[in-house]
Amino acid sequence: MNQRKRATVLIIDEQSTRSIGISHAMLKAIKPALWTLSISTTVLAAALSYLAWQHWQTQQKATELAQEVTDLQQFTSAEIEAKLKGLSQSERTVLQLQQYLNARGVDVKPISSEPPAGTPNDAAGGPEIKLAAPVPYMQHYSEQTENLLSALRKIPLGVPHKGSISSRFGVRANPFNGQGAEGHNGLDFRGQIGEPVHATADGTVILAGTQNGYGNMVKIQHGYGYQTLYGHLSAIDVKNGQKIKAGDIIGKLGNTGRSTGPHLHYEVRRNDGFQDPQNFLTLGHPQDDNNHVQQ
Numbered sequence: 001m002n003q004r005k006r007a008t009v010l011i012i013d014e015q016s017t018r019s020i021g022i023s024h025a026m027l028k029a030i031k032p033a034l035w036t037l038s039i040s041t042t043v044l045a046a047a048l049s050y051l052a053w054q055h056w057q058t059q060q061k062a063t064e065l066a067q068e069v070t071d072l073q074q075f076t077s078a079e080i081e082a083k084l085k086g087l088s089q090s091e092r093t094v095l096q097l098q099q100y101l102n103a104r105g106v107d108v109k110p111i112s113s114e115p116p117a118g119t120p121n122d123a124a125g126g127p128e129i130k131l132a133a134p135v136p137y138m139q140h141y142s143e144q145t146e147n148l149l150s151a152l153r154k155i156p157l158g159v160p161h162k163g164s165i166s167s168r169f170g171v172r173a174n175p176f177n178g179q180g181a182e183g184h185n186g187l188d189f190r191g192q193i194g195e196p197v198h199a200t201a202d203g204t205v206i207l208a209g210t211q212n213g214y215g216n217m218v219k220i221q222h223g224y225g226y227q228t229l230y231g232h233l234s235a236i237d238v239k240n241g242q243k244i245k246a247g248d249i250i251g252k253l254g255n256t257g258r259s260t261g262p263h264l265h266y267e268v269r270r271n272d273g274f275q276d277p278q279n280f281l282t283l284g285h286p287q288d289d290n291n292h293v294q295q
Helices: 024-103 137-152
Strands: 006-012 017-023 165-167 170-173 181-184 187-190 196-198 203-211 215-221 226-233 249-252 263-270 273-275
Touching: 024 137, 203 226, 215 249, 226 249
Parallel strands: none
Antiparallel strands: 006 017, 165 187, 170 181, 187 263, 196 249, 203 215, 215 226, 226 263, 263 273
């Protein structure tokens, strides 16, 4: 007689242990379902673990992003403040350049007072007229600034020699005997023979040679009617008609001509009138023209 084979399944919980007898035929029949259930359970557990990990990652990224946004806001605010300060300083510098040029007879248009694009204007109106191609404010500002710099390169600015000033523009005592008075149409700079003398603006040499009490001298024609003259040179390093850039060495300090000792005599002229070179050494305002000695 055939005896059916059976398998015993133990069910254990906290309070008791039970057993269930299952025939091999039934076990064989439900085996695929058990495998499917096992695999499904494993996949479900893996999916839940992945979702939990993804949630944790999302939380971490959200926290990091929030911190980055906070840091960026703070950085941007500081950067914007710095740029605004820089722009304000640039505007002051440009206005100073305008004042410098205008005070010396150079006609330059003021920087536009229109607010930058995107900034409301509380005192403007009228029909809206569309532009075919809008002009960026900053580009316009940059062009005007470049125009100012171009004008500056054509007028005398700064010192031709690093020495101290030994005699100023205007009326002075006779330097040879200290008696009486005479006019002095420039500035004298102390120095040693052979020290370099620099042009104070772009221009063209119109005279390089010897003249009267100037001794060896160089005269340069600049823009806007300006000329500069460098006298008592020991050597001349340029020639007539030569193009000069501001800062170029045009000669060497000397003691030629009517001179009591080594120095540079420096003159600034405009439209044949003598100007006080002191007013061109820095970006200050020119002094009253009453002290000018006319040729």
